[in-house]
Amino acid sequence: NAGVMQNPRHLVRRRGQEARLRCSPMKGHSHVYWYRQLPEEGLKFMVYLQKENIIDESGMPKERFSAEFPKEGPSILRIQQVVRGDSAAYFCASSPPSRGGNVLTFGAGSRLTVL
Amino acid sequence: EDQVTQSPEALRLQEGESSSLNCSYTVSGLRGLFWYRQDPGKGPEFLFTLYSAGEEKEKERLKATLTKKESFLHITAPKPEDSATYLCAVQASGANSKLTFGKGITLSVRP
Numbered sequence: 001n002a003g004v005m006q007n008p009r010h011l012v013r014r015r016g017q018e019a020r021l022r023c024s025p026m027k028g029h030s031h032v033y034w035y036r037q038l039p040e041e042g043l044k045f046m047v048y049l050q051k052e053n054i055i056d057e058s059g060m061p062k063e064r065f066s067a068e069f070p071k072e073g074p075s076i077l078r079i080q081q082v083v084r085g086d087s088a089a090y091f092c093a094s095s096p097p098s099r100g101g102n103v104l105t106f107g108a109g110s111r112l113t114v115l
Numbered sequence: 116e117d118q119v120t121q122s123p124e125a126l127r128l129q130e131g132e133s134s135s136l137n138c139s140y141t142v143s144g145l146r147g148l149f150w151y152r153q154d155p156g157k158g159p160e161f162l163f164t165l166y167s168a169g170e171e172k173e174k175e176r177l178k179a180t181l182t183k184k185e186s187f188l189h190i191t192a193p194k195p196e197d198s199a200t201y202l203c204a205v206q207a208s209g210a211n212s213k214l215t216f217g218k219g220i221t222l223s224v225r226p
Contacts, residue, residue: 004158009138024144030210033214035216040218042119042202042216042218043159043202043204043214043216044216045213045214045215048211048212048213055211056211074197091159095212102212104149104161104162104214105157105160105161106151106160106210108156108157
């Protein structure tokens with residue numbers, strides 16, 4: 001009866017490296033949302049995915065960031081050539097399949113530090 | 116663009132001292148207003164969803180209310196374990212369940 005699982009919980013990268021964050025949704029959930037939380041800022045929506053489809057990526061930076069949710073396996077948020085400004089907590093949330101109006105269940109987050 | 120503003124940014128209460136947290140919002144067609152609690156180093160934990168003006172929901176010492184422009188989270192006789200950041204979010208009507216969050220209110224309750 002696990003909730004939303006995120007890993008790694010903490011990740012340290014040097015500028016220019018790549019960061020990969022993984023999210024396994026709750027059992028029975030097929031919709032995944034990624035959020036970023038900067039210090040002293042609220043949670044900012046990044047992307048909404050269903051299996052093999054990106055539904056809404058209106059919050060994703062245009063460069064260096066990508067997300068996928070393959071048919072098998074976890075959702076991946078990928079940040080290429082990281083910069084110090086990417087240091088933040090990244091949260092994944094999931095919801096059951098429906099036409100909207102669902103409660104999002106959040107994971108514990110992945111905290112990225114860029115040196 | 117959907118917007119959520121929470122006030123105050125931080126609130127310090129004495130144990131047993133009741134108060135209210137405010138959430139003002141603008142949204143293009145409200146499907147639901149959500150309250151979450153977030154403890155340091157953890158993810159947001161769902162508290163309530165309110166769908167229409169006049170609706171109220173309660174859970175232990177917390178009561179959430181909703182009008183057409185704002186929501187309040189009332190905390191009655193708080194305890195130190197109520198210390199956390201309280202997040203308000205809106206969900207617009209449509210097929211997308213994404214939430215737009217405010218910055219949160221950090222509540223500290225002193226014993």
